[in-house]
Amino acid sequence: MNKYLSYLILPLAFLFSTSAMAFYTELGVQYGKKQTTFDSDNYFTSESLTGSMSLYFLERLALEISYTEAKGIREEKANASDPRRTTYQSSTVAGADLIVMFADKKDLFQPYVKGGAAQIKRRQEVKIDGQDSYIIEPDDAIVPSYGVGLKIAITESMNFKISYDVWKTPVDDGAQTDDTSIRAGITWIL
Numbered sequence: 001m002n003k004y005l006s007y008l009i010l011p012l013a014f015l016f017s018t019s020a021m022a023f024y025t026e027l028g029v030q031y032g033k034k035q036t037t038f039d040s041d042n043y044f045t046s047e048s049l050t051g052s053m054s055l056y057f058l059e060r061l062a063l064e065i066s067y068t069e070a071k072g073i074r075e076e077k078a079n080a081s082d083p084r085r086t087t088y089q090s091s092t093v094a095g096a097d098l099i100v101m102f103a104d105k106k107d108l109f110q111p112y113v114k115g116g117a118a119q120i121k122r123r124q125e126v127k128i129d130g131q132d133s134y135i136i137e138p139d140d141a142i143v144p145s146y147g148v149g150l151k152i153a154i155t156e157s158m159n160f161k162i163s164y165d166v167w168k169t170p171v172d173d174g175a176q177t178d179d180t181s182i183r184a185g186i187t188w189i190l
Contacts, residue, residue, distance in 0.1 A: 022059050024105075028052040028161060030185030032070075041084070046072030050183060060101040064114065068093040068181075083129035091122045093167065095145050105189065110151040110159070118145040118167045143168040143176065157189040 030050040037043040048070035056062040074087040097116030103109060120141050127133040149163030162184045168176040 022056070024056050025190045026052075026054040026056065026062070026187050027190065028054070028185055028187035030161060030163065030183035032181055032183040041077035042075060044072065044074045046070060046089075048181060048183065050185070052187075054099065054187075056105075059104065062099040062101070064095075064097045064099050064116075066093075066095045066097070068095075070181075083131065085129075086127045088125045088127075089123070091120060093145075094119045095167070097145060097147070106153070106156070108153050110153070112149050112151070113147070114149070115144075115146040118143055120167065120169060122169075138170070141170045143170065151187065154186075159187045159189075161185050161187050 028051070030052070031048070032050075033045075033047040035043065035045040048068055050066055050068040052064055052066035054062040054064040068091075070091050070093070072087075072089040074085075074089075076085045076087075077083075095116060095118035097114040099112050099114040102111045102113075120143060122138050124136040125133055126136075145165065145167040147163055147165035149161060151159040151161045153159055163182070165181045165183070166178050169179045171177050
């Protein structure tokens with residue numbers, strides 16, 4: 001029986017040693033913007049702002065809670081005689097992810113991967129010149145999410161962060177599509 005107990009105690013002692021039990025909190029803010037222009041009558045612009053709080057434990061693992069607000073405007077007009085169509089889209093994404101770091105917090109480059117779940121709320125309003133506008137609000141959805149990123153140390157407690165995030169957004173007939181976001185921002189270790 002002692003042999004089996006030692007197999008259990010050694011890994012637990014390693015996991016819960018003083019150096020491995022560094023708990024710390026990190027706050028972050030990230031911004032993303034995209035503009036695509038076809039001509040002066042046809043373009044799309046979008047921007048997003050994300051706030052996050054991460055609780056790090058066991059040095060290289062973290063639980064990240066994030067909240068993103070994204071807005072987009074699409075202007076469309078096929079030719080001079082057509083009415084202008086303006087589409088306003090907004091979405092909020094509240095996520096919870098487990099992060100696995102591949103470097104220590106003191107390293108210059110700190111790559112990571114993450115995975116978890118997100119709740120998505122969406123709204124779209126379409127206005128066509130000379131016609132009534134209409135609003136589309138799909139049901140809220142809880143979907144899988146994942147991503148990769150890189151933090152670059154600026155100081156001991158501040159990092160530049162860039163990330164590529166993906167979440168599975170439901171579309172018609174129960175199918176899902178990959179929605180993606182590339183963001184950059186700053187994080188602070190408390």
